[in-house]
Amino acid sequence: MPLRTPEQYFQSLRDARRVYYRGRAVPDVLDHPVIGLAARHAAIDYEMAEDPRYRDLAVVDGTSRYFVPPRSTDDLLSRSRLIETATRLGGTLVVLIKEIGTDALFGLSIVAHEMDKRLGTPYAERVRAFHKHCAEGDLALAVAQTDVKGDRGLGPAEQAARGHPDAYLRIVERRPDGIVVRGAKAHTSVSTNANELIVLPTRAMAEADADYAVAFAIPVDTPGVTLIASPHGGGDKNTFEHPIAARHKMMETLTVFEDVFVPNERVFMAGEWQFAGPLALTFVEYHRFTAVSYKLPLVDALVGVALLLAEYNGVERAGHVRDKLSWLIAYAEGLRALTHMAAHRCQRHPTVLGGEIAVPDPLTVNTAKLHFASNYHQAVARVQDIAGGLLVTGPAEEDLGAELGDRVRHYLGGKLGTDTEARLRALNLASDLTASDFGGYQEVLAVHAEGSIEAEKLTILRNYDHRTARDYARQLADTGRGA
Ligand SMILES: Cc1cc2nc3c(=O)[nH]c(=O)nc-3n(C[C@H](O)[C@H](O)[C@H](O)COP(=O)(O)OP(=O)(O)OC[C@H]3O[C@@H](n4cnc5c(N)ncnc54)[C@H](O)[C@@H]3O)c2cc1C
Numbered sequence: 001m002p003l004r005t006p007e008q009y010f011q012s013l014r015d016a017r018r019v020y021y022r023g024r025a026v027p028d029v030l031d032h033p034v035i036g037l038a039a040r041h042a043a044i045d046y047e048m049a050e051d052p053r054y055r056d057l058a059v060v061d062g063t064s065r066y067f068v069p070p071r072s073t074d075d076l077l078s079r080s081r082l083i084e085t086a087t088r089l090g091g092t093l094v095v096l097i098k099e100i101g102t103d104a105l106f107g108l109s110i111v112a113h114e115m116d117k118r119l120g121t122p123y124a125e126r127v128r129a130f131h132k133h134c135a136e137g138d139l140a141l142a143v144a145q146t147d148v149k150g151d152r153g154l155g156p157a158e159q160a161a162r163g164h165p166d167a168y169l170r171i172v173e174r175r176p177d178g179i180v181v182r183g184a185k186a187h188t189s190v191s192t193n194a195n196e197l198i199v200l201p202t203r204a205m206a207e208a209d210a211d212y213a214v215a216f217a218i219p220v221d222t223p224g225v226t227l228i229a230s231p232h233g234g235g236d237k238n239t240f241e242h243p244i245a246a247r248h249k250m251m252e253t254l255t256v257f258e259d260v261f262v263p264n265e266r267v268f269m270a271g272e273w274q275f276a277g278p279l280a281l282t283f284v285e286y287h288r289f290t291a292v293s294y295k296l297p298l299v300d301a302l303v304g305v306a307l308l309l310a311e312y313n314g315v316e317r318a319g320h321v322r323d324k325l326s327w328l329i330a331y332a333e334g335l336r337a338l339t340h341m342a343a344h345r346c347q348r349h350p351t352v353l354g355g356e357i358a359v360p361d362p363l364t365v366n367t368a369k370l371h372f373a374s375n376y377h378q379a380v381a382r383v384q385d386i387a388g389g390l391l392v393t394g395p396a397e398e399d400l401g402a403e404l405g406d407r408v409r410h411y412l413g414g415k416l417g418t419d420t421e422a423r424l425r426a427l428n429l430a431s432d433l434t435a436s437d438f439g440g441y442q443e444v445l446a447v448h449a450e451g452s453i454e455a456e457k458l459t460i461l462r463n464y465d466h467r468t469a470r471d472y473a474r475q476l477a478d479t480g481r482g483a
Helices: 004-013 035-042 043-048 075-087 099-119 123-137 156-161 207-212 273-312 319-344 364-389 405-411 420-434 437-448 453-463 468-477
Strands: 019-020 025-026 141-144 168-176 178-189 195-201 215-217 224-230 251-264 267-270 349-350 355-361
Touching: 004 035, 004 043, 019 453, 025 273, 075 273, 075 355, 099 123, 099 141, 099 178, 099 195, 099 267, 099 349, 099 355, 099 437, 123 267, 141 178, 141 355, 168 251, 178 195, 178 215, 178 267, 195 251, 215 251, 267 273, 267 437, 273 319, 273 364, 273 420, 273 453, 319 364, 364 420, 364 437, 405 420, 405 468, 420 437, 420 468
Parallel strands: 019 224, 141 195
Antiparallel strands: 019 025, 168 178, 178 251, 195 215, 215 267, 224 251, 349 355
């Protein structure tokens, strides 16, 4: 099967999917002003595969690189570079229609191998067949992992016992030919413009939660699935004031499953509660590697716009500005170094996709993600500090017209010799990145997407070699030197 063209991808979205935006059914997602923009943003993945400049990076032996299981550090580095490049073309916004889905496929391929070995389940063949279907069809994939969760202090069965059985997605019926599921997943990215929806458990489960330990994949237009799109960041935007958000968009949905039938061949976990936690984690370790790869263009943009505005404002030599610029550079380069190191320190695991698969080192990936997420708002503050208040008080594009343009250019020029329009464009870029609804989206994305900050800390604690560190400290305390 050849790779799909952007046009074939667009046409594949014209199916029976049920999408709602601001309470109204969307008959055709491509014609919708906001969701259509998201679909065109997502098409970057298909455009890259056709573009001679990116083809070697995006395609391996006729298949999209995203679907090819990484076998080595080099493969992981190439995957990271592909994600970084696609996001750069996407104006700092991740494309995600293949990134997240293949993170899930790789996680499933490791856990299905382990589950079949330990429990004698039949999942390996199903995961293999689904992977083949996605790779050969060059499909766009969304992943619905995060449940709505209800009371975060209680597990699924505990909440069911208190009268709310739908805080987590669950199996409500088992038939000879498949399962029926009910519930809702929150924050599902790119679902409005994906072909397949992969569903994974959010967390570790206890035996009482067995009906909630469920993983499967279905076409987005499967009967019973309703996508309620978030309007955040939607609406009319011009490219002068919003150079990124007017051109790029990602959609999230509340994804509702009302007695959805899933045929056996698409079921990858149905009650094996012991493996819900491992599956959630295995997916997330790949997904956090995707995350730190796609954050690189964003942090580079913060550095670049801070450098530009420091010059335009004539403060590039001020001591405190140089301090802020060096902090920003170290922040971005620290993230890049940790991302690459996660690939260098990769571990290999058996997979149902043949041979072994390389998994980014969890300790390093989570350190990278924590470094990014816990410092992101500080990076934004530094850019805002250097930029000045025009981030939120600047003139409109219309004010540069015949009547007011001369006055605006005269008064808002910055350092002598600066092209006012170039300065205003740089300010608007900084505003879009840090002070707009897109900027707010990026801030929340930084804290929560791919798991909240506390989840990263837990993984770091779990994966660090405590004993070696303790032994070394003990030796130092006893003898003043280590072995
Ligand atoms: C823009 C965006 C895109 C996303 N895309 C996807 C996607 O495509 N697919 C997907 O599945 N998910 C997606 N997510 C979801 C993301 O993984 C979650 O937002 C994240 O895991 C946090 O979950 P939550 O939003 O329910 O917040 P909560 O879990 O409610 O977290 C809020 C706070 O409560 C704390 N907390 C929660 N539970 C406990 C507890 N038991 N004990 C102590 N503290 C607790 C957290 O640490 C945090 O401080 C996306 C999120 C965003 C913001």
